[in-house]
Amino acid sequence: MALAGLPLDWATPWAALLLPLPLLAARLLPRRDGGAGGALAVPDSIVARIGRAEALAARGRGRAALAWLLWAALVTALAGPRLVMAAAALPASGREIVLALDLSGSMERIDFALDGRTTSRLAAVKRVGADFIRRRAGDRIGLVIFADQADVAAAPSFDTAAVARALEEARIGLVGRSTGIGDGLGLALKRLADAPGPAKVVILLSDGANNAGQTTPRDVAILARELGVRVHTIALGPRDLADADGEQDVVDSEAxxxxxxxxxxxxxRVRTSDDLAAVADAIDALEGGSARAPPVPLRRDLWPWPGAVALMSAVALLLARRGA
Structure with a gap:
């Protein structure tokens, strides 16, 4: 459907089913008995008033028309008519990025600092990572979380604010507490397999060693190379597996x-919050390219117009009844 050359759609088209509701109510609800039928002898003194009765009947038909107009306008407003207007394609970087985040139990360790206070690794990653995502306007970016299993927390999208919120809402335990680096990277590659952009990137952050899942990080890295996906890795935490001296929950930097x-x-290699912020800036400067994001249709709501008609009909109906 079109209006002045612009396509018209409806937010809730099913609301149109309510239009015949008054007719159904009138048909199904029991009527009040107005008395027994039969002939009625009308005195001559009343005949003169018939003209007035006809005027009252006409006035009643007018009130009925107003009531129907009020109902039709309300249903139309509820259906949510909208004009769909084409928008120009938005500028985009051409980068397709998936952030793969380790959400294992070790991310709870409190050995980072934010705003002068000691905090958990995850809190630091959320602060820096959400800021990194929000300033990637023009990129299509997504979020994969992994531990025992891997899961897509936010599908790749140009809506960087929504992806940043998904990162801020991530919680330890959603996908287990171990560290399945290979599976997390594999799922990130799967989300990028059919991506249209010329530059496909995974940013993989982990603070542990691969100890869960069905694949090894190296095997998945080879697949990434074959698919043309660059994987930037971030090793998070103060100690490395190579010099841990038996300490648990340390990062496998070599892997x-x-x-x-x-x-x-x-x-x-990230050991502090400052290191993490510097890495975000470095990755910001690494990737280039140019493309255009697909145009986003713009919709202009029209429901206030039938809503105004309904309001005016209600006022007119109220005034008509008071004047009766």
Whole structure:
């Protein structure tokens, strides 16, 4: 349907089913008995008033018309008519990015600092990561979380604000407490497999060693290279597995370095919140490209117009009844 050359659609078209509701109510609800039928002898003195009765009947028909107009306007407003207007394609970077975040139990460790206070690794990642995502306007970006299993927390989208909120709402335990780096990276690659952009990137952040899942990080890194996906890896935490001296929940920097090198990405070592912020800035400067995002249709709501008609009909009906 079109209006002045512009397509018209409806937010809730099912509301049109309410239009015949008064007719159904009149037909199904029991009528009041107005008395027995039969002939009625009308005295001559009343005949003179018949003209007035006809005027009253006409006035009643007018009130009925107003009531129907009020109902039709209300139903139309509820159906939500909208004009659909084409919008120009938005500028975009051409980058397709998936952030793969380790959400294992070790991310609860409190050994980072924010605003002068000691905080958990996850809190620091949320602060820096959400800011990183929000300033990626023009990129299509998504979020994968992994631990025992991997899950898509936010599908790749140009809505960077929504993806940032998904990161801020991430909680330990949603996907387990172990560290399945290979599965997390594999799911990120799956989300990028059919992406249209010329530059496909995974940013993989982990603070542990691969100890869960069905795949190894190196095998998935080889697949990433074959698919043309660069994987930038971030090793998070103060200690490395190579010099841990038996300490638990330390990061396997060598494995993450190997993933980045195999796929053609870069490896970053993060021990503090300042390091994390510097990495976000460095990755910001790494990727380039140009493209255009698909145009987003703009919709202009028209429901206030039938809503105004309903309001005026209600006022007119009220005045008509008072004047009766």
């Amino acid at each position: 993450l370095r190997d993933v980045a090198a195999t796929s053609g990405g870069r490896f970053f």
